[in-house]
Amino acid sequence: MIGSVTVFCGSSDLVEDKYYAAARELGEKLAQRGWRLVYGGGSVGLMGVLSRAVLAHGGHVTGVIPKALLDLGVGERGVSELIVTDGLRDRKAIMDERGDAFVALPGGLGTLEEVLEALTLKQLGYHLKAIAVLDLDGYFNPLWTQIQNGIDIGFIRPEFLDLWYPAPDVDALLRYLESYKPHPYVMKWTRRERGTALEELES
Structure with missing residues (x-):
């Protein structure tokens, strides 16, 4: 059962209005469901729009921000x-721990890194939480393509493409979270495969 959702998203103020509108819609609908927002604590870009939308509709917002960024004046107080927090690593650890599911809106390098870390941790069995991204106008298509490329070459297991869900809109994203049923994935490394790989290297 979902009580809190950790959301990764961009801090840029230079993107088109449709991205802010999506963040605003997500914030409103999280609050309507009574789901608490956990996010990066920013007051700018999609981060600020999202958090203010949750608050405006009576929701609860936990912001997690490094002191260095707060001192720059980009924190939502x-x-x-x-x-x-002292830095980015402990910020992410708290955000990971506080959320019952992960959501990503379009964003920059930090957002992409956060999505990939959530996928990696799920792949290795550290969590079984839902991971959904808002694929507005195909924003995350290149990342999906890169993962598929890794599958085609043999670096990534085919079933790991199901670790996440690229949603076409906010409603589809929320439906996925509401219907999500966790199930254990085959670990990236098994004892048998690890032994086989080592034998091949040593032969």
């Missing part, structure tokens, strides 16, 4: 709970 009006959230329900503000956690200030």
